[in-house]
Amino acid sequence: MQIAGFDIVQLVGAAVALLSTYVVAKVVSRALAKTFEKTPFSEQIERAIVRVSKYVVYVVGLFVVLSILGVDLTPVIIGLGVFSIAISFATRDIIRNFVSGIIVRGDKPFRIGDRIKIRGHEGRVVKIRIRTTVIEAENGDVICIPNSLFITNPLVVKRKGKKS
Known part of the structure; x- marks a missing residue:
């Protein structure tokens, strides 16, 4: 049986993947919040890390759902790869200083x-x-x-x- 051009098994699989994505995002958020109780980071940094982590989980979940529905992700993945490379070059000093800040706070020289x-x-x-x-x-x-x-x-x- 098909609904809107998709097999019912695909739709059920996509629904399960969506629900799983939501659950994983919640678990990751709580685990990070628990971990941050023991770190010297500011609340602002902690919230940003939790938010970015949730977005990563949601994007991966979206890819899983689209894959289950039979969508070809090759062009999207190539585009994201090129975009990621461009962003990493543009922000490499910021990233380097951010990571170094984490190390400085941890090592406490x-x-x-x-x-x-x-x-x-x-x-x-x-x-x-x-x-x-x-x-x-x-x-x-x-x-x-x-x-x-x-x-x-x-x-x-x-x-x-x-x-x-």
């Missing part, structure tokens, strides 16, 4: 209040953000340092409260 020196910049750490670390120089200048520099360059740290 310095803390707020510590004095640091890296690539000619020296000052007291006032903020550790996900993409940049903000230091205040002796003369009051505020310097934003991309977190990727802390991964690829030597760093001098003078702990807060310790005399040099």
